[in-house]
Structure formats: C-alpha cells, structure tokens
Amino acid sequence: MMRDRTYLRGAAAIAALLLAGTATGAQAQWSQDSGSGSGSGSGASDAAPASGAASGESDRKGGKRAEKQKKRRQVDVSPYLEIGQVLTAELKNGGDVLTYTTVAAGVDAVIATRRAEAAATIRYEHRFGESGGLGDADVLSGLARARLELMQGFNIEGGALATRARADGRGADSGLFIGGANNVANLYSIYAGPTLTKRIGNLDFGAGYRFGYTKVDIDTPAVLAPGVPVGDAYDSSTNHVAWASLGQRPGDLPFGWQVSGGYEREDSNQLDQRFEGKYARADVTVPISPSVALLGGVGYEKVQISQRDPLLDTNGVPVRDSNGRFVTDTSQPRQLSFDTDGLIWDAGVMWRPSPRTSLTARVGRRYGDTVYTGSFAYRPDDRTLFQLGVYDGLSSFGRGLTTGLSALPTQFDPTRNPISGDVNACVFGQQSGGCLAPQLANTTTAQFRSSGVQAILSSRYGRWSYGVGAGYDRRKLLVPTGSVLGAINGTVDEAYYLFVSAGRQLDSSSDLSISGYLNYFDNGSPGASDVQSAGISAAYSRRFWRGLTGTAAAGLNAFDQDGFNSQLIGSALVGLRYNF
Numbered sequence: 392m393m394r395d396r397t398y399l400r401g402a403a404a405i406a407a408l409l410l411a412g413t414a415t416g417a418q419a420q421w422s423q424d425s426g427s428g429s430g431s432g433s434g435a436s437d438a439a440p441a442s443g444a445a446s447g448e449s450d451r452k453g454g455k456r457a458e459k460q461k462k463r464r465q466v467d468v469s470p471y472l473e474i475g476q477v478l479t480a481e482l483k484n485g486g487d488v489l490t491y492t493t494v495a496a497g498v499d500a501v502i503a504t505r506r507a508e509a510a511a512t513i514r515y516e517h518r519f520g521e522s523g524g525l526g527d528a529d530v531l532s533g534l535a536r537a538r539l540e541l542m543q544g545f546n547i548e549g550g551a552l553a554t555r556a557r558a559d560g561r562g563a564d565s566g567l568f569i570g571g572a573n574n575v576a577n578l579y580s581i582y583a584g585p586t587l588t589k590r591i592g593n594l595d596f597g598a599g600y601r602f603g604y605t606k607v608d609i610d611t612p613a614v615l616a617p618g619v620p621v622g623d624a625y626d627s628s629t630n631h632v633a634w635a636s637l638g639q640r641p642g643d644l645p646f647g648w649q650v651s652g653g654y655e656r657e658d659s660n661q662l663d664q665r666f667e668g669k670y671a672r673a674d675v676t677v678p679i680s681p682s683v684a685l686l687g688g689v690g691y692e693k694v695q696i697s698q699r700d701p702l703l704d705t706n707g708v709p710v711r712d713s714n715g716r717f718v719t720d721t722s723q724p725r726q727l728s729f730d731t732d733g734l735i736w737d738a739g740v741m742w743r744p745s746p747r748t749s750l751t752a753r754v755g756r757r758y759g760d761t762v763y764t765g766s767f768a769y770r771p772d773d774r775t776l777f778q779l780g781v782y783d784g785l786s787s788f789g790r791g792l793t794t795g796l797s798a799l800p801t802q803f804d805p806t807r808n809p810i811s812g813d814v815n816a817c818v819f820g821q822q823s824g825g826c827l828a829p830q831l832a833n834t835t836t837a838q839f840r841s842s843g844v845q846a847i848l849s850s851r852y853g854r855w856s857y858g859v860g861a862g863y864d865r866r867k868l869l870v871p872t873g874s875v876l877g878a879i880n881g882t883v884d885e886a887y888y889l890f891v892s893a894g895r896q897l898d899s900s901s902d903l904s905i906s907g908y909l910n911y912f913d914n915g916s917p918g919a920s921d922v923q924s925a926g927i928s929a930a931y932s933r934r935f936w937r938g939l940t941g942t943a944a945a946g947l948n949a950f951d952q953d954g955f956n957s958q959l960i961g962s963a964l965v966g967l968r969y970n971f
Contacts, residue, residue, distance in 0.1 A: 465503040472496050475942070475966025477810065479569060482959040489523035489569075493966075495812065497533075499805050510820070511535035512805030513553075516812055518569075530555075534814045536801045544590075548601075549583035550796035552827070554814050555610070559622065560833030560884060561914050562613025564924040566948040567811050567960055574613035576625070576834050580605040582793040584632075595638045595649075603630035603793030607834050612715065616955040619918045623701075623836040624716045628659035628789035638674075647676035657790050661836040662701060662719050666787060668694040672735065686739040686753065694758075694785065696729040696838045700875050709875065726871035728838055728880075729785065731758055739765070747771065758785070758840070775850040778823060783842040785869075791841070792830050799825045804856070806892060806906070809930035809944035810962045815906065817890040819849035819858035828888040829864035832912055837879070839866040857893040864888075868915075878917075885913040901933040924950035930964075938970035 473495040480488045497514030513533035520526045536550045555568040555575055562574030584601035607625040615621065631654075638649030650673045657666040672690025679685060701709035701717035710718045737755025742748075752765035767779040786794075803820035807813060817826040824847040845862035863885070870880040892906040907927040914921055928946035935941060944964040951957040 465501060468498060468500040469970050470498040471968050471970045473966060473968040475964050477964045479960055479962040482961050487523045489525045490521045491525055492519045492521065503802060506540040508801040509537035510801060510803045510805060512814065514812060532812060532814055536799050538801045544588045546586050548586060550799065551581040552796055553579050556831040556834060558609050558834055559613035560912055561615055561619060561916055561919040563952065563956060564910060564922050564950045565958060565960060566924055566926040567962060569811055573611045575610040577608040577610050580792040580796060582796055593639060593643060598635040601632045605789035605792050616920050623661055624714065625788060625834040625836045626660040626716055628657055630657040630790050630793055641678055649674045657787060659789060662698040662717060664698040666696050666838060682742060682744045684741045686741060689736040692735045693732045695727060696869055697725045697727050699723050699725055726874055728869040728871050778847040781844050786841040787838045788830060788835055795827050795830060809928055810946045810964050817860035824849050824858060826860040826862060826890065829886055832886045837868040837870055839868050841866050854896040860890045862888055883915040887911040903931055905929045920953040920955050922950060922952050940968045942966045
C-alpha cells in the first residue's frame, strides 16, 4: 500500500507539471510547435508548463515552500540621476579617439508581493559629443517583465525591451554602439496579455491571449563588403496569439490527457509579410513510475507564410524608400514562402527524480521534417540553477523577440554594459534566466525555420554572484521561390554566442563587476563574410554618502569581418550616480 501511495504521488506530481498549468502549457506548446519560442532558445516551451503547474499544485495543496515565498514582500524601486565622462579609442591603425559626457536618468526596480512580480531597468541618456567629430545623441534603453494576479488563476503578463542591436548580420559587430560605430539599429519590442487557469471539478482549464509589437529604426546603416548586395531593412510588425486547453490528471484514469488549440497571426510592414497558423491537438501523459512519464500527442496544423514582391524600376532593380526599405508592389498577388497543412505528432519522456531535477525530451513530425525539442533543469541548491533548452520551429524577428521576452523571468538582476549603458543580452534570476542574443545578432526581415540550443547557469556563493549564457542558433530563410528575392530562399545563417558575468561585494560600500562576451556569426548570404566579436569590461563602484555612488569602468571590444574590416576598441568611464 505504501508503495502504491508513493507511486501515485509521483505520478500525480509529474502529471501536474504537465497538465496543471494548462493555459501556460498550451501557450508553450504553440510557441514550441510554431517556433516562436525559438526566440528565447531557453527551452521555455518545455519549461513553462512545468513552472506554471508546479505553482498551481502548491497553491491547492498548501505547500509550505510556496506559501513562504508568497508571504515574502520585496519592493525595491531605485530612481537615479547619473553623469559620466567616456573615452573610446580605436587601438588599431591609429584610429579615432572620441570623448563625450553623458547625463542619464533611470530607474531599477524589483517587486515581489503576493499578487505581483516585476523586474525592470529603464534609462534615458543624453550624450554631449566633445571630440572626434562625435555629435549629440539621445538613447532610451530598458528591459522589463511583470506579472499581476488580478484574481485567483487570472493573470496579466507583459514585457518590454528597448535597446540597440546590429542592423544587418552581414555588417560590423563592435559591441559598443557609440561613436563612429556603423550597423546600429534602435530596437523596441513589447508584449502583453491575460492568462486564465481554472480548476473545474477534476478538470484543468486554461486560456490566454498575447499581443506583441516590434519596431526597428536604423540609426547607422551597415557597411558591407564590396559585391555584397544591400538587403531590406526591418521596420515593424504586430503579433497576436490566442490559445485554450482542457485536461485531466491521472487519478480517475491511469493517464492524464489534454486537448488544446491555438491561433497566431503576424503582420509585418516588410513586403506585406504575413504569418498565419492554427492548430488543434490531443496529448496524453502516462506515468510509468514515480519519476518517469511517457508523453504523446497528435493533432492537425495549418501554417502559411506569404509576402508580396518589391516594386521594380525600369532596370528591374527593387525600389527603396527614403529609409532604404523595399517598396511593396501592391499590384502583384501574394506569394507563399511556406505552406503546410496536415497531421502533426510527437512523442517523448519526462523524468523528474526529485523536485530539483527535471528532464523533458520529445521527437515528432512537423513541417515535413523530423523535429527535436526538450529541456533540462537542475537546481543543486537554492543558490544555483542550470537550464538547457533545445528548440526547433518557425519564427521571425518580431515573433521571436516577443516570445523571447515572455520566456524571461519576472525576477532578475538588471545589469548593463558599464561603458555604453546598454542592457545585457542575458539576464539571470534565482528562479530562471534567458538570453536574447540570437535575436539581437541580426534584425533579418525574412521569416525563417529556427533551431538551436541554449544553456543558462546562475549561482551565488558568499559575496560572489555569477551567470553564464551560451548557445547556438540556426536559421533557414523562407522566401517565395518565384519572387524577385527568391535567390535567398534556403539561405542558412548560424550564430554561436557566449556571455559571462560576475559580481562581488567587496565590503559594505564597494562592489566589483566583470562581464564578457564572445560571438560568431556564420553568414550564409552570397559573398558575405563571417563576423567574430569579443569583449570584456570591468567596473568598480563605491558609495560615498547616502545615495551617492562613484563608478570607474574600463572595457576592450574587438570584431573582425573576414577579409574586410576589423577593429579593436578600448574604452573607459568615470561617473557619479545619485539614487533617490
């Protein structure tokens, strides 16, 4: 009897992870299946149902750990004013030396209450150019994630990102978007929407909706190698996702089941691009031991991606507007970039030997091809977390960003580059983390098939805290073969990235932080060169009086475009910040 109870408890725990958070699970399944989850690359598509289910189960059973976390209150909102002096120098070939003064106002916030969780870093900066021909500039940057529980089971979630990124993956990657840097895009992305999870008898019901918007302004165009054709420039897109699910856990039946459905649409300004997908599926969870369950699902999906041709001049060359973007030829019919309609399936296994370890792996048939997805999470103690995610699906720059934002934690330590003030591409929190590095590597206008892997490690040890994010992202571009731009259909771009950060509290008044990155972009465009980049920075901060803090920072950034362009940039900053 005791063995049977242990088995049932283990089976229920596994099933709860997969079925209790049905709204989150359905959303994650759609993100995983459609590929929009590939934006984060963090395995969020598999991990999200687990986290949602785990919290739901704890609420119902009155789990002590979950209740303790709910009772903790943290409201830390720190507005500040900052002034700094920056110097950057091109260290190769006697390059320019630039200096400027920066004045900034911003706020860092971490909020954790019974009904709300939020983390944000928002900053407005004005730069006064002083030497090297550097002009004045205004910069808005920030990252925010929030969740508000309006009533039990009904949440509003949202996220926003304002940063600078590479405008074109075929161009420079200096790591510092200041001074005479080219290939700079100002990027803005936001998403928001409600989710509902409700227990109806012995059934779990869930539903949700998400709206996303992404906008890109090209600040400084890319300088490309001779012979490389200039591509299109991203403008903006809107994205709508809706989903619903109904399921039951093992108990009355020896297995758990769930039926779900969803719809997604994205409209992009580029050549009247449109993504439209819908699906319906049924899934079962069959526990075979207290720690192992078999997973299976089958369904129907229809996905279409389409766009129009650019307008051509009398010489057959695409016409561009004043911003360098292709002008759409609205007189031409819409052409399909991708079209699939039919049966989908996947099968897998979930292993959860303890509350600190979980593994999910799936293999299935999608898009006329074999698809592999999965996630692994391990928490050896309360201070350390390791996550690994494998993803494969259809995505775009806009959908990838909004879904990547939604996969980031609502509790994280906001960090920035100490020289440029830009938000770091990877964030780390005690519960989870994630990297937006794959999206920020290239603001491509084309839709694509995306697959890859991402790993996140974060930990605190004594006065030290550190985080590591690493991954690989592969994109296969999808363009109508009969289009004027059909030559780039099937082009494969690959990105490898590594980000490391560490911080230490030296004493009650001073801190030290160090961060570094390494990127490699293997460009598949004809004639384009691969780009390697790396950088390291360190900052020392000391609190002098009440809210007044002084900072000294130094950095070194380098990039190389094979056979075309390379730079080595040294930079330094001294500044003062007053926190209110």
